[in-house]
Amino acid sequence: MLRGARMTDRAPLLQISDLSIRFAGVPGNLVDGISLTLNAGETLCIVGESGCGKSLSALALMGLLPMPPAKRMSGQAIFEGQDLFDLPLETLKDIRGNRMAMIFQEPMTSLNPAIKVGEQIAEAVRRHKGATREEARDRALEMLRRVRIPAPEKRLDEYPHQMSGGMRQRAMIAMAMANDPALLIADEPTTALDVTVQAQVLDLMRRLQRETNAALILITHDLGVVAEMADTVMVMYAGRIVEAGPVRQVFEDPQHPYTIGLMSSMPDLGPRGGRLVTIPGVVPPADAMPEGCRFAARCPFAGPDCAIAPPLRDLGGRHRVACWRAPLECGAPDLIAQGVAT
Amino acid sequence: MSSPDLILETHSLRRRFVTRKPLLGPPVEVRAVDGIDLRIRRGETFAIVGESGCGKSTLARMLVRLIEPSEGTVLFENRNITSLRGEDMRAMRRDLQFIFQDPFASLNPRMTVGALIEEPLRAHGLGGPDERRTRVAELLERVGLLPQHADRYPHEFSGGQRQRIGIARALACAPKLVIADEPVSALDVSIQAQVVNLLQDLKDEFALTLIIIAHDLAVIRHMADRVGVMYLGQLVEVADTDTLFTRPRHPYTEALISAIPVPRVGGPPPGPGLQGEPPNPIAPPAGCRFHPRCPYATAICRSTPPSLVPQASGASVACHRASELVLQGLRDTGTGRSPAAEQRFALYRAMRAQREGSNPSVSQHPDPEI
Structure with a gap:
């Protein structure tokens, strides 16, 4: 059930097409031909392992990727009718922290350690809304209350180091949401947190999103988080989208061998089984990306044709996969005949 | 008191740290570990879970005396290791090994991988140079690396490979008990699965007792026989x-x-x-x-x-109301995936097995990356 489905008759909030990014001195694209569409109120989860390009894509979107050494080879990102890659820096600064905001895995890297938390939130409000000091401080207090920080009046005048990890993450969410952004990008927001605090932060993000109808891009490697949060999911491997679609379809009808490998290498919570199924090998290094399918070297289904990069095909219902073998049953009739896979 | 199947016991183990020494008044102390009684059975995998700051890493380090307890005793095979000194403790360390969370921080970057794995053998005076070299090659192969990797340095390896090196080093002296502090939490999901499998294989092969400290409950559910919650x-x-x-x-x-x-869509909220x-x-x-x-x-x-x-x-x-409360376990036991997903998982497993021969043991396919 897409919360943003009713918006589809209008233009999407964000439409990225064919985004490719490369770094000086590295021959291949580290983000290679990413396209996605996001509607208001919708949650997109981007899943993948280190080096898959999920954080790079997000940083590029925010205009936070230093160029050079990074270089955009191609692509557009239409956000509320404007191409983010085609804006003067001043205009981008007006959008950033206002219409779209980002939160990071480690709040200490984005909170200024020398400024009180309340002032940091208020600063964002004053910068973008032209509010007075008092108005901005009131807004900061309201935001701390909304992210359920206990004793918010007291916390306004604390420095980030005086807060616990979970509290800092809430403060950062308060800051990001202070101007009611239409788009929130969260890069592994709960990875550094304990499981109980993670549950609180996820619940908080869901609630704020419901209240403001913001769209959320949530970058994570935890498929449990994806199942709980996502409307749509995008699986990335080595800079490319390998599979994308509505979360139910991707989980219940996974098509790409990497998606399947990733799902089966996570220990499930069922009765204890034997060995985990693994994906052999490691991600190809940035300077040695293969020409064809980038997963082929680790893929048990790979064949000679995988030397040509498979396109991202639509299987219907917005479920897309980049694999010559999908659906896999058709490629392995002998195994089906032996009954292993039925 | 002790029954023979216990390999490690602790009695009222405590550790205090001084966090602050004010000019006046007594020092401010934190009781990181406050009275732990553990009974670890020989051959089991015992997991210790808890949120950050609950003292689980301090406890793990006290079990091998990387941190000295403030009070209490640790008995390894009925011997109090908290009072061992010098040569006796060094000998005991052969049997008690530790695997760290961050394999990069725990491997000396200026030593080759071969020297790193050989170091414990040399420290304990095990074998001559040739024997040790052979042993290092065996260990490297056993953890899924290649013998020629002995001449390389830790920075040339990925996180998962470095964790394999850390494991090889811990196993070098054929210990009886291995304590692993968050051994897979710094690794990517697919690499994590490789290392989890490796640890389980090695535990069987070397007849180890394994104590794992972790905060990922799914990993614990998969690996542990018993769990202690802190x-x-x-x-x-x-x-x-x-x-x-x-x-x-x-x-x-x-x-x-x-x-x-x-990780199930539409599961209970x-x-x-x-x-x-x-x-x-x-x-x-x-x-x-x-x-x-x-x-x-x-x-x-x-x-x-x-x-x-x-x-x-x-x-x-430890709960006053343990006998009256009926508490909720896992919301979802992870079974009941959709038939389509189940079929693809089976196909994936079958295809992997087919490509790798019938024995999918880690040693059969060394990490192909280097």
């Missing part, structure tokens, strides 16, 4: 893994389990969750330390600390 320096529940996950007896265990995100964060360990609450966050707390919980009491089920629980 909260603010104390054990609140010890039970065998299946019992703990399906029928937790301590409210904190219930809260931990309900917070696990379940997450529970109300635990409110608040762990209190300051410098001034833990009176009574049961969990009571300010516990939805079931009553008057006695606020005044009297409960002790860890064995239950009829074999579990031990």
Whole structure:
């Protein structure tokens, strides 16, 4: 059930097409031909392992990727009718922290350690809304209350180091949401947190999103988080989208061998089984990306044709996969005949 | 007192750290580990879980005396290792090995991988140079690397490979007990699965007893035979893994389990969750330390600390209300994937097995990356 489905008759909030990014001195694209569409109120989860390009894509979107050494080879990102890659820096600064905001895995890297938390939130409000000091401080207090920080009046005048990890993450969410952004990008927001605090932060993000109808891009490697949060999911491997679609379809009808490998290498919570199924090998290094399918070297289904990069095909219902073998049953009739896979 | 199947025991193990020494008045102390009694059985995998700051890493380090206890004893094979000195302790370390979370921080970057794995052998005077070299090659192969990797340096390896090196080093002297502190939490999901499998294979092959410290409950569910749950320096529940996950007896265990995100779409919604964060360990609450966050707390919980009491089920629980509360286990047992997904998983497994021959042991396919 897409919360943003009713918006589809209008233009999407964000439409990225064919985004490719490369770094000086590295021959291949580290983000290679990413396209996605996001509607208001919708949650997109981007899943993948280190080096898959999920954080790079997000940083590029925010205009936070230093160029050079990074270089955009191609692509557009239409956000509320404007191409983010085609804006003067001043205009981008007006959008950033206002219409779209980002939160990071480690709040200490984005909170200024020398400024009180309340002032940091208020600063964002004053910068973008032209509010007075008092108005901005009131807004900061309201935001701390909304992210359920206990004793918010007291916390306004604390420095980030005086807060616990979970509290800092809430403060950062308060800051990001202070101007009611239409788009929130969260890069592994709960990875550094304990499981109980993670549950609180996820619940908080869901609630704020419901209240403001913001769209959320949530970058994570935890498929449990994806199942709980996502409307749509995008699986990335080595800079490319390998599979994308509505979360139910991707989980219940996974098509790409990497998606399947990733799902089966996570220990499930069922009765204890034997060995985990693994994906052999490691991600190809940035300077040695293969020409064809980038997963082929680790893929048990790979064949000679995988030397040509498979396109991202639509299987219907917005479920897309980049694999010559999908659906896999058709490629392995002998195994089906032996009954292993039925 | 001790029965013969116990390999390691602790008695009232405590560790205090001084956090601050004010000019006037007594130093401010934090009781990181506050009275732990563990009974580890030979050959089992025992997991210790808890939130950050609960003292689990301090406890793990005390078991091998990387941190000295303030009070209490650690018995390894009925011998009190807390009082061993010099050569005796060094000999004991052969049997007790430690695997660290961050394999990069724990491997000397200026030593080759071969020298790193050989170092414990040399330290314990095991074998001559040739024997040691052979042993290093064997170990490298056993953890899924190649013998020629002995001449390389740690920075040339990925995180997963470095963790394999750390494991080879820990196994070099054929220890009896290995303690692993968050051995896979710094690794990517697919690499994590490789290392989890490797640890399980090696445990069987070397007849190890394994103590794992982890915060990922899914990994624990998969690997451990028994689990000890820690909260603010104390054990609140010890039970065998299946019992703990399906029928937790301590409210904190219930809260931990309900917070696990379940990788199933449309599964039951997450529970109300635990409110608040762990209190300051410098001034833990009176009574049961969990009571300010516990939805079931009553008057006695606020005044009297409960002790860890064995239950009829074999579990031990530190909760005044353990016998009356009926708590919720896993919301979803992970079974019941869609048939299409199940079929693809089976196909994937079959295809992997076919490509690699019938024995998918780690040693059969060394990491192809280097």
